[in-house]
Amino acid sequence: MPYFFETKRLILRTMQAEDVEDITLIWGDAQVMKYSGGSSTKEQVSRSIESYQRLYEEKGYSTYTVLLKENSRIIGVCGFNPSNNENEIELIYHFNPNYWGKGYATEAASACVKDVKDRKPAIKKIKAAVDPNNPSSSKVLSKIGMTAKGTKWFDDTQQEELYYELE
Template structure:
């Protein structure tokens, strides 16, 4: 298991095939993904994991498995969607329901920002969340993102608060 970053309670790790079952607890869960364009089918999750692993191998930056140190379990995913240039990347995070309310998303988001700062190419990190996802919006502000505008997103088919974090 390749560890990309370590915090007090978490590891950010490059996704492996062994994380498939755990990923169903967040990406495949209806309630977790209801405000994020819905859950991914279990059949495509292995392609998602493979894609994020390849992204890390090519760019040195990706979405990572979040492993809780105490239980040694994968409890979520956090990191960056990239598209072409690494100058601007999008922060995302999703966590299993049983890990909600414990500060893991904030801890992982801060870790991801450190990864971006250490990468060297990243200059701007963007993020958005459903207006109904108050917890996620609070996390973005808590870790230093600045609200810029309401913006329409095709994947969720709605206007969402759009945030930026300048590296």
């Protein structure tokens, strides 16, 4: 039985193997992944789904599949990656471009933060990094109450990024 939670318009649930086609429309899209280290193949997406399933089983948080309540369509992914510090996690979100600009990322990210704070009080810090050329993502973080702390070098993207925290 997948773990799930809801918002007004969205359902967020643990990733399932059969999500692979829809998630490849997101993680396989060069435009969507331009600021997140580039796109993935379907095989890589399939492995990521398995690793996010394990992450939920081991830690009780994950990156989730985001579905529209009205028609059950998969429109995005949103949730958390672990970090080197057990008490700190990184917020990420990627949406299918057909569904940008409708407030879905903000609604999903805000629900993920609330869910993890309610269920995992040991998590002390939620972090996020944004490419300076990706203002719509910065807006999402500001709207959910995260604070810009300056810039930091990131090895995965090989550049300075804006760095946000929620404590």
